[in-house]
Amino acid sequence: MNFRRFLIKRIAISIVLTVVAVSIIFLTMRLLPGDPFGSLVASGDLNTEQLEAVRAQYGLDQPLWVQYVQYLGNILTFNFGFSITQGRPVWDILFPQLVATLVLLVPALIVTAIVSTILGMYAGWNRGSTFEKSSIVVTTFFRSTPIFITGIFFLIIFAYQLSWFPAFGIRSPTANPDGFFELYLSWDFAKHYFLPFATSVLFYSGDFLLLSRNSIVERKGAAYLKLHAAKGLNEAEQLARAGRNSMLPVVTYFALRMGMLFQGVITLEVVFAWPGIGRGLVTAIQQQDYPTVQAAVFIMALAVIVMNLLADVVYARIDPTVSVGDNV
Template sequence: MTADSTPALVQPADGPDGDPATPAGTLSAARGPRARTTTEYLKYAAAKIAGAVVSLFAVLVTSFFLFRLIPSDPVKQMTGGRKVSTEQLANLRHQYGLDQPMWKQFTSYVGDALTGDFGISFQYHTPVIDKIMDALPATLLLTGTAYVLYSALGIWLGTRTAWRNGSRSDRFNTAFALTLYSVPAFWLGLLLIIVFAVGIGPIPGMFPTGGLESGGETGFAYVIDVAHHLVLPVITLVAVGYAQTLLVMRSSLLDEMGSDYLTTARAKGLRDDVVRRKHAVPNAMLPTFTLMFVNLGHVVAGQILVETVFSWPGLGGLFYSALSVPDLPLVQGLFFVFATAVILANTLADILYPLLDPRVGR
C-alpha cells in the first residue's frame, strides 16, 4: 500500500477552554450529514402544531361525552335532595339545555368552546371561564413553586449520584428516591398533615391543615401567612416530583458515562468537573428535558388529589367539587384546560428539540 492510499488520521481540534470538539461530544456537533434548513424546521414545527390542533379537538369531543357517562342527574343534585316537583325539574333542565337532543347539545358546546365560552356553572351560577380564572393563580402558585424546586433538586442530585455511581451516597439517594416515587402523593400529604399540622407525640402541630390563607392579614404579614400555608403541600409535591426527575436524570447520565467522547475529553487533560458539566450533562438532558415539559403542563393542570387533601383553592380542588355534582359545564371546561396545558407543553418540547439536537426529526 502506498503512502497516498493510506487514510489520514485527522485529530479533532481543541475547542474553547481546551475542550475536545469531538463530533459525539456535544449536542451542537451532532448535526449528522447536513444541518437542518429553515424550511425543513418550519415543516417539522408545522406538523407538530397540526398534530396538537387535532389532539385539542379530540379532547374537546372527549370532554363532552366522557362526563355524561357518569350515572348521576345534575339537576337532582343541584336541588340538594329537596322535594321538587316534576315540573320544576323540567324547567331546570330546560334552563340549562339538558332537555335538548344530544347532538344539539354537542354542537352548541363545541361552537361556544371554540370562542372560549364553556357555559354557566350549575353550582356557582357564574361563567365557567370566570371560575377557572379565579382559581388559576392559586394553582400556579402551588404547583409552580414545587415545579421549580423539584426540577432543580432532581437534576442536581441525579447528576451527582450518577457521577458517583455505586457510592454510598448514590445507593442512599437512589433508594430514597425510589421509595418516594412509589408513594401516592395524596397519602404523603395526609401523613404530613397528621405529623406536622395536627401533631403527633412530641411533635407539635406547626403548620395549618389546609387553605391558602388564615384571613385578616395584609401586606408582608399576608405573604408570610401564604408561605406558611404553602409549606406542607409544596413539600408533598417536591418529594414525589424530585424523585422522578432524579431517577430519569441519573439513568440518562449513566448511559452517557461510557461514551468515547468522555474518554477523549479526559485524555485531553480536562478536569472531571468540566467533563461532567460541559460534555456529559448536556447530552444526558434530553430525557429530563422531556419530563420537565410534561410536568410543566401539569403546573396548570394542578394536582387534584393533593389540592383536595390540603383544601387548596385551586383548579384541582375546583375539579373535585365539580365532579361530585356533576357540574357538567365546569367539569368539561376544567378537563379541556388541563388537557390543553399538557398538549401545548409537549408540543413546545417537540418544537424545541431540534434546536437542542438537530438529529431529532430526521
C-alpha cells in the first residue's frame, strides 16, 4: 500500500511538471522578438493579406489564451501540427532527428555505464593504487571539460590533423543509403560515429566511475566480506559480491542520466554537424518555427520527467525504505 501511494504521488508530480514545462515552452516562444513570417514578408514572398491568412492557418491571430488552450490540447495528445518554415508535419521532421540522437547517445551511455562501473569498482577495491589515482584524474578532467571543447579538440587532432575520421555529418555526401539498416549499419556511418561517440563516453565516464568507486570503498572491510574471506573466497569473488551490493546508486544514477540524455546534446550535435534533434532545435529557433521548437523541447522535457519517475520507482523497489519514508 505504501508503494502504491508513493507511485500515485510521483505520477501526479510528473503530470504537474509536464504541464509546467509545456507552459514555459509556449510563453518563451511568444516572448521572442520578431515574427516567424517576417522574413517571408521582407523578401516579398507574402503580402499583407497572405500573411494574415497564414497566421490564421496556424492560429497565431487568436488571443494568447486561446492559443495556449489549443496548444496545450495538441501538445499533450502529441499532435504537433505542421512546421511553419517547411510546411511538413512536425513529427515527420523530428522523428529522423530523434532517431539519430538516440543512436548516438543511448549506446554511448550504456557502454559508459558498464565499462566505467567495472573500472570504478576495481579502482575502489585497490584504493591508493596508481590505477585508482590515474583513472580519477583522467575521468574528472573529461567530466569537468565542456563536451563541446572535447569535441572540438578531437576534430582538430583526429579529423583535420590526422585525417583518420570525417569531420562532420552522419554519412559522406556521396553515400546514398536506402533505409535504416543501410544507414546505421555501414562502415561509412561507423567512421562518422566514432568521434561523437568517444566524446560522449569520455564526458559521462567520470560520474559512473567515481560513483561505483565510492560505493566499493564504503563496503570494503565490511563484516560480510571478512566472512567471505574467512571462507576462502579470493579477492575477485569478494569484489563481485561487494559490487552487487553497491549497485543501487549506480542503477539509480543510470536511470537519472537516461532522463538527462539530451543534456549537452545541442552543443555536441552542432560541433559534429550531427543531424539530431538538438541541432534541429537550434535551426528551428533561428527560424522561429514555433511548432517545431515546441515539439522538440516537449520531447526533451518529457524524457527527463519520465526517466526521473522511473528512477524513483526503481529506487523504491530496490530499497523499500524510500517509499515508506515518503509516506511518513
